[in-house]
Amino acid sequence: MSVRFWDPDGTTYGIPTYPWRLAPDGLATRRQLRARGLSPGRQGIAAQTLRPRRRREPLTAYLYRVDLARPVRPMTPGMWRAHAAMMRARRRCPECGQDAGYVIPTSLGTCVTCAYPEEQRAA
Structure with a gap:
């Protein structure tokens, strides 16, 4: 102790x-x-x-x-809609506008494909 x-x-x-x-x-x-x-x-x-x-x-x-x-207060239907919209916005790439299928890393600011286009062409 x-x-x-x-x-x-x-x-x-x-x-x-x-x-x-x-x-x-x-x-x-x-x-x-x-x-x-x-x-x-x-x-x-x-x-x-x-x-x-x-x-x-x-x-x-x-x-x-x-x-x-x-x-804890239960989530209302409006709160669930707002949460879903927030999560959709976090998955959308601001550069190409596509749903990345994952939350965009704040360190990149864009999806991995837009952040590293030369590596995507080589693959």
Whole structure:
């Protein structure tokens, strides 16, 4: 156990802090809440958990109270349509206008065929 991150009163870090994987019951991260079908709602951060790293600052995961969490709102048909339109736009190449069949990499900005046309001719 890393005693360095044990601060349940919040005197050192400003909010209650626990070592990685040693948070008390009743607190959960956003992902843990989502796995239970919950979201933090409008509650603030209740605590944090820190994981040490060798050469950089520690990894931080914010914790929320499970008893104050709210159920996740279900997707409406309009939200599903908007999501589908957003995903279609991410697959469309801005240069050739074709549906690439995959999400266009932001590092290229275009589909692979348009980004590397000379390699496509050689193949």
